[in-house]
Each structure stands twice: as C-alpha cells, then as structure tokens.
Amino acid sequence: MLSRTELLRGDFLHVFRDQVRLPDGATAQREYVVHPGAVMVVPLLSVSDRAAQIVLERQYRYPVRRTIIEFPAGKIDSGEDTWVCAQRELREETGYIASEWARAGVLHPVVAYSTEFIEVWFARGLSAGERQLDAGEFLDVFSASSEQLMDWCRTGEVTDAKTMVGALWLQNWLHGAWALDWRAVQSEGGGA
Amino acid sequence: MLSRTELLRGDFLHVFRDQVRLPDGATAQREYVVHPGAVMVVPLLSVSDRAAQIVLERQYRYPVRRTIIEFPAGKIDSGEDTWVCAQRELREETGYIASEWARAGVLHPVVAYSTEFIEVWFARGLSAGERQLDAGEFLDVFSASSEQLMDWCRTGEVTDAKTMVGALWLQNWLHGAWALDWRAVQSEGGGA
Numbered sequence: 001m002l003s004r005t006e007l008l009r010g011d012f013l014h015v016f017r018d019q020v021r022l023p024d025g026a027t028a029q030r031e032y033v034v035h036p037g038a039v040m041v042v043p044l045l046s047v048s049d050r051a052a053q054i055v056l057e058r059q060y061r062y063p064v065r066r067t068i069i070e071f072p073a074g075k076i077d078s079g080e081d082t083w084v085c086a087q088r089e090l091r092e093e094t095g096y097i098a099s100e101w102a103r104a105g106v107l108h109p110v111v112a113y114s115t116e117f118i119e120v121w122f123a124r125g126l127s128a129g130e131r132q133l134d135a136g137e138f139l140d141v142f143s144a145s146s147e148q149l150m151d152w153c154r155t156g157e158v159t160d161a162k163t164m165v166g167a168l169w170l171q172n173w174l175h176g177a178w179a180l181d182w183r184a185v186q187s188e189g190g191g192a
Numbered sequence: 193m194l195s196r197t198e199l200l201r202g203d204f205l206h207v208f209r210d211q212v213r214l215p216d217g218a219t220a221q222r223e224y225v226v227h228p229g230a231v232m233v234v235p236l237l238s239v240s241d242r243a244a245q246i247v248l249e250r251q252y253r254y255p256v257r258r259t260i261i262e263f264p265a266g267k268i269d270s271g272e273d274t275w276v277c278a279q280r281e282l283r284e285e286t287g288y289i290a291s292e293w294a295r296a297g298v299l300h301p302v303v304a305y306s307t308e309f310i311e312v313w314f315a316r317g318l319s320a321g322e323r324q325l326d327a328g329e330f331l332d333v334f335s336a337s338s339e340q341l342m343d344w345c346r347t348g349e350v351t352d353a354k355t356m357v358g359a360l361w362l363q364n365w366l367h368g369a370w371a372l373d374w375r376a377v378q379s380e381g382g383g384a
Contacts, residue, residue: 032255061303063224111253161353
C-alpha cells in the first residue's frame with residue numbers, strides 16, 4: 001500500500017481507494033468497502049439421522065430486489081466478541097436462546113471489493129423467546145428441514161451465498177464428514 | 193423507491209443511496225454497490241467415482257489482505273451472454289477451453305449492500321491453451337482433487353463464499369443428488 005483515500009463515508013457504506021504496488025513493480029488502485037465483519041448462525045431445532053430442523057428467515061433485500069431466504073446474521077458491534085454477537089443476533093432476530101454453540105469457520109463473501117468476513121456458528125438447545133428487531137428491520141422467521149434447504153439451494157429458491165455455505169457445513173456435519181466442537185453457554189445470554 | 197442519489201462513481205465501485213418506503217410506511221435509506229454481475233466456472237479435468245480433479249486459482253485479494261483459493265470467475269461485460277462470459281473468463285484466466293458446459297445456478301454474494309449476482313457454470317472436456325490475463329492481474333492456476341477442496345473448506349484454507357458454493361454444487365453433483373444439464377459448444381471459443 002502506497003497511499004489511502006477515503007472515497008465515501010455513508011451512513012452504511014465506508015469506501016476507500018488505495019494506491020498499491022503490484023508484484024511487477026507497477027502501481028494500481030484498489031477500491032473496497034470497509035466492513036466490521038459479521039456472524040451467521042445455523043440454528044438447529046432438532047437433529048435426527050442425517051437430517052435437521054432449522055430456523056431460517058425470509059427478508060426483502062433491497063439491493064437485489066427480492067425476498068431472500070437466509071440464516072440469521074448480523075454485523076459485529078465494535079469490540080464485540082463474535083460468539084456474543086452470534087448469541088445477540090439469534091436472540092434479536094428470532095427470539096431463540098441456544099444452550100450450546102459451535103464455531104464452524106469463516107467465509108469471505110466478496111474478496112474483490114469488501115473487507116467483510118462472516119463467522120459461521122451452529123446453535124442447538126434452542127428455547128423460544130421474544131424478538132427485538134432493529135428499527136426498520138422486517139423479517140419473517142420460519143423453520144424448515146435440512147432436506148428442504150438443500151432442495152432450495154439446488155432449485156435456486158436459496159441464492160444467498162452465506163446461507164449456501166451454511167448448507168455446505170450442515171450437510172457435511174449431518175453426514176459425519178465434518179466435526180463441530182460444541183461449547184455450553186454458562187449463563188443465559190452471556191459468554192462462557 | 194422514493195429517490196436515488198449517486199454517492200460514488202469510482203474507477204471500480206459505483207455506489208448509490210436510495211430513499212425507500214418501508215412496509216410500516218416509514219422512510220429509510222439504502223446504500224449499495226451497483227455491480228454488472230459475474231460468472232464463476234467449476235472446471236472439471238476428470239471425473240471418476242464420486243471424485244473429480246478440478247482447476248483452481250490462487251490470487252492475492254487486497255481487501256481481505258490474503259491469498260485466496262478460488263474457482264475462475266469474472267465480471268460480465270456489458271451486454272455479454274453469461275455462457276460466453278464463462279467461456280471467456282475460463283480461457284483468459286486459465287487458458288482452458290471446454291467442450292461441454294452446464295449452468296448450475298446463481299448466487300448472491302452480499303444481499304445487504306450489492307446488486308451483484310454470480311452465475312455458476314460447470315465446464316468439462318478441457319483442453320489447455322494460453323492464458324490472457326488482464327493488465328495488473330496476477331494469479332496462479334493449479335489443479336486439486338474434489339476431496340482436497342472439501343477438506344480446505346472444512347479447515348478454513350478455502351474461505352471464498354462463491355468457491356464454497358461451487359464446492360456445495362460439486363459435492364452434490366458428484367454424489368448424484370443434484371443434476372447438471374450439459375450442452376456442447378458448437379465452435380471453439382464461441383457460443384452454441
């Protein structure tokens with residue numbers, strides 16, 4: 001990196017342009033969105049022989065002009081632990097509190113023009129409670145089977161990349177190919 | 193949508209802010225990147241009993257400050273057919289020409305703040321040729337097994353969301369759960 005210019009400080013999007021040195025010595029520009037990072041939760045209502053009942057959301061997403069089926073997800077608050085964020089987002093968006101959590105991994109939704117990463121968490125031992133949506137947030141919470149989710153990924157009913165990555169994790173975990181390391185929540189709503 | 197403001201016309205990023213009406217009648221703002229759309233190619237060198245040898249790229253991605261393993265992908269040129277784009281990107285980035293193609297589906301990498309969609313194509317019947325990288329494009333092309341790709345998705349060596357969606361498609365196609373509809377290219381480098 002040779003120099004940096006702030007191109008845009010919007011209410012939501014924060015964009016920079018950096019002057020960079022390439023491997024061949026030439027200079028080039030890189031424009032990208034700076035994002036605090038996010039978490040996504042795969043909430044398991046029940047699990048039986050290679051299938052699960054999961055919690056999903058249906059939400060109108062303005063940039064793509066359509067209603068999108070997604071796993072619960074949200075941005076990390078400044079300084080917030082990602083596990084605490086996962087618990088907060090699940091509770092706020094769906095009302096559910098989970099007794100056990102496992103961190104599956106991390107994904108980068110758009111490596112070409114955003115710093116965003118999304119940590120993928122699994123949650124089980126769910127108990128229902130009250131949602132606390134942000135102002136201006138409108139979303140439907142519903143449950144579906146893992147088979148239904150896979151079918152929606154195949155047919156194009158589900159197109160959200162993070163949710164499809166959640167489906168990849170869910171499928172491989174349910175089939176015993178990928179392992180999850182579960183940890184119990186010590187106090188309701190708090191960390192370990 | 194009530195009104196639209198162009199916030200940024202960068203060399204790469206094009207950002208708008210729209211004033212929108214919410215379901216409850218309130219107004220809100222939506223900031224998002226306008227993107228022409230892209231294609232990703234899952235190139236199959238060989239396929240045998242539930243496993244495949246595939247072509248991947250390793251490329252330093254500035255926004256996330258790391259070298260990312262990805263399937264070949266690129267933006268759609270204005271007015272370009274997505275199948276033609278898939279053939280062009282595969283040839284330019286890897287040198288490969290494929291005799292058969294199948295469109296798997298579409299994904300949205302970041303529904304919260306970009307209009308971007310990525311069409312997912314599979315390619316087989318590969319013959320090697322010369323790469324034609326864009327100026328300032330530096331990437332390594334290599335081959336790996338589908339088992340290796342799945343392992344990298346599990347361990348976090350692969351974190352690129354579109355590539356993980358490609359892995360989801362590849363896994364389910366190889367196991368016979370999801371079908372692909374193959375079409376032959378009629379003339380080398382052109383459309384059907």
